[in-house]
Amino acid sequence: MSKPLILVVNDDGIxxxxxxxxxxxxxxxxxxxxxxxxxxxxxxxxAITINKPLRLHQVDxxxxxxxxxxxxxxxxxxxxxxxxxxHRHPDLCVSGINHGSNSSINVLYSGTMSxxxxxxxxGIPSVGFSLCDYRHEADFAAAAHYAxxxxxxxxxxxxxxxxxxxxxxxxxPLDRIQGVKVCRQAVAKWEEEFIERQDPYGRNYYxxxxxxxxxxxxxxxxxxxxxxxYVSIVPVQYDLTAHHGIAHLNANWKL
Numbered sequence: 385m386s387k388p389l390i391l392v393v394n395d396d397g398i399x400x401x402x403x404x405x406x407x408x409x410x411x412x413x414x415x416x417x418x419x420x421x422x423x424x425x426x427x428x429x430x431a432i433t434i435n436k437p438l439r440l441h442q443v444d445x446x447x448x449x450x451x452x453x454x455x456x457x458x459x460x461x462x463x464x465x466x467x468x469x470x471h472r473h474p475d476l477c478v479s480g481i482n483h484g485s486n487s488s489i490n491v492l493y494s495g496t497m498s499x500x501x502x503x504x505x506x507g508i509p510s511v512g513f514s515l516c517d518y519r520h521e522a523d524f525a526a527a528a529h530y531a532x533x534x535x536x537x538x539x540x541x542x543x544x545x546x547x548x549x550x551x552x553x554x555x556x557p558l559d560r561i562q563g564v565k566v567c568r569q570a571v572a573k574w575e576e577e578f579i580e581r582q583d584p585y586g587r588n589y590y591x592x593x594x595x596x597x598x599x600x601x602x603x604x605x606x607x608x609x610x611x612x613x614y615v616s617i618v619p620v621q622y623d624l625t626a627h628h629g630i631a632h633l634n635a636n637w638k639l
Contacts, residue, residue, distance in 0.1 A: 388414030388475040388539050391503065393461045395425045395482065395495025398445060398453040402481035405524035406513065407446050409532040410478055413539060417474075418451035419465035421458060426484075430498040431457045440464055458499035466506050477503030478535055480513035481527045487516070487552045487606040487616060488572040488598065497550055501622050504548040509538050511549040516610055526558040530615050543619075550618040554610045562613040569618050570605035572598040 390410050394403040398420035410416060422439075439455040452469060454461045462477065482496040491497050496512045503510035511534060515527040530553055543549070550569075554561065576594035583589055598607045606616035633639075 386415070389470065389472060390414045390416045390535075391462070391465055391470065391474040391477040391508070392416055392418045392420070393458055393465070393477065393479045393499040393503075394420050395428060395458040395479075395499065397421050397424045398443065398451070400424070400483065401522070402483050402513075402515065402524055402527075404446070405528040406478055406481045406531055407449060409528040410476075410535050411449070413532070413535055414475065416446075416449050417465065417469060418446060418449055419454060419461045419469055420451075421461060422453035422455055425457050425495045426482075427493050428457045428459075428495040428498070429493050430459050430501060432459050432463070433457060438464060440468065458495040459502040462499050462502040462506065466508075474503070474508045476535060476539055477508045477510040478513065478531065479503075479510070480515075481524055481531060481553075482512070482514035483522060484514065484518045485516040485552055485610070486512060486514040486550060487610060487618075488570040488596075488600075489574070490596075491550055491569065491618075491620060497620075500548050500550075501620075504546065505622060509543045509548075511535070511538060511551055514550075514552045515555070516552055517555040522555075523557070526556065526561055527553040529558055530561075530564070534617070546623060547619050547621055550606075550616075550620050552606060552610055552616045554613055554615070556613055560613060561615060563615070564617060565606075565609040565614040566617045566619070567604050567606050567609050568602075569620070570598055570602070570607035571600040572596065572607060
């Protein structure tokens with residue numbers, strides 16, 4: 385039988401250290417193909433390119449690995465990989481390793497997770513990995529260790545239909561990580577402001593700033609797990625239906 389076919393994507397760009405760590409983590413598990421943005425695409429969410437052409441070029445960045453950079457978004461990378469690059473349906477899509485957390489509400493803004501969601505839409509078992517460390521010198525060793533373990537589990541045991549995983553790894557060396565917690569997404573948000581500045585011509589411009597505030601004090605959340613030294617695994621889905629809202633509308637609205 386052929387080896388598992390693994391698609392590797394990210395949002396930090398094909399030259400980011402996180403994707404190199406992820407490629408090396410999953411390389412022993414199957415045949416790996418990389419399709420990633422040609423420049424950083426953080427915070428792009430699930431954007432797709434519809435108003436200009438996409439460019440796709442093969443590159444030689446990972447020894448023995450077929451790899452391409454794409455001019456589009458992370459979701460574009462998955463779409464074009466499935467349609468133009470992969471010779472068969474992938475057995476797994478891994479996205480990341482993102483340089484920074486994608487826990488809680490950050491999943492909505494994340495290009496890393498949107499690539500994984502797009503793969504899930506294509507029927508590919510998928511997972512996004514993020515390291516909770518924004519430093520330039522971040523060490524991806526522990527994140528790569530857990531990326532391999534989680535990827536092995538997905539290949540061996542699969543995932544529920546229309547479900548993918550959001551995996552975040554705390555900023556700790558491997559020997560200080562307490563283990564893994566399967567948990568729910570914390571109820572948190574960004575309290576944002578736009579800082580007003582002026583350019584050299586006296587014209588106003590705005591720079592987004594803000595603080596991440598966790599309003600959820602439950603001990604079963606991703607934020608609790610990360611704060612206590614655990615790797616968090618949150619199963620997520622692309623069906624955004626608020627099922628509890630259906631009963632409320634049917635019971636209370638006069639339509």
